[in-house]
Amino acid sequence: MSLKINEVFYSIQGESSFAGRPCVFIRLTGCNLRCSYCDTQYAYEEGNSLKIKEILAEIGSYECRLVEITGGEPLLQKETPALIQRLLDEDYEVLLETNGSQDIDRVDRRCVRIVDIKCPSSGEEEKNDLKNLNILTDKDEVKFVIGDRRDYEYAKRVLNLIPVYSTRIRAAHFSPVFGKIEPKTLAKWILEDHLDVRLHLQLHKLIWGQGQRRV
Numbered sequence: 001m002s003l004k005i006n007e008v009f010y011s012i013q014g015e016s017s018f019a020g021r022p023c024v025f026i027r028l029t030g031c032n033l034r035c036s037y038c039d040t041q042y043a044y045e046e047g048n049s050l051k052i053k054e055i056l057a058e059i060g061s062y063e064c065r066l067v068e069i070t071g072g073e074p075l076l077q078k079e080t081p082a083l084i085q086r087l088l089d090e091d092y093e094v095l096l097e098t099n100g101s102q103d104i105d106r107v108d109r110r111c112v113r114i115v116d117i118k119c120p121s122s123g124e125e126e127k128n129d130l131k132n133l134n135i136l137t138d139k140d141e142v143k144f145v146i147g148d149r150r151d152y153e154y155a156k157r158v159l160n161l162i163p164v165y166s167t168r169i170r171a172a173h174f175s176p177v178f179g180k181i182e183p184k185t186l187a188k189w190i191l192e193d194h195l196d197v198r199l200h201l202q203l204h205k206l207i208w209g210q211g212q213r214r215v
């Protein structure tokens, strides 16, 4: 069993309630979306085929028990659920960041599934598989990357589709598009509406700067 891997790297987790923790990232090659603000275009095609045992050997060299599977879109590769299961069986804490267009039911429920729901300004809103909202558990998180007021209103509508969302999932993140909307604008809207969400800033961009992901 092998997967096409764009990169494996060790850095600080920056885009979930695990933000701030050291984490090994496995970025899988390929994405079915083309979001307007995408900063990982290099992952659309480039990568090398690695067997699961080779991936595990590389991860083991970092001495870190938190692992995130990201992309691209990781669930496009049919072996991804097997990789996640193997990591969980080896007692890693595993996060999956997925773009919201793929069925997350294939993923072991011990994994923390961070589902990115695409808002209108991404240009990919139509690709959201909203059936995922009914599969989320109290381990899972959702994330909305918000570029304008229309995105914000969309995110609020989708949150209302999650059954009793504040108790069914671990967290809902509202994240401003870097350079497009001021965090304080989004903060003001959240406070005005008394939303039970987390204003989320992309920590890795604050630490390393735009386009950097590690030391």
Ligand code: SF4
Pocket (backbone or CB within 6 Å): 031, 032, 033, 034, 035, 037, 038, 039, 040, 041, 071, 072, 073, 099
């Ligand atoms: S889903 Fe992620 S990797 Fe794919 S185009 Fe959108 S931002 Fe880029």
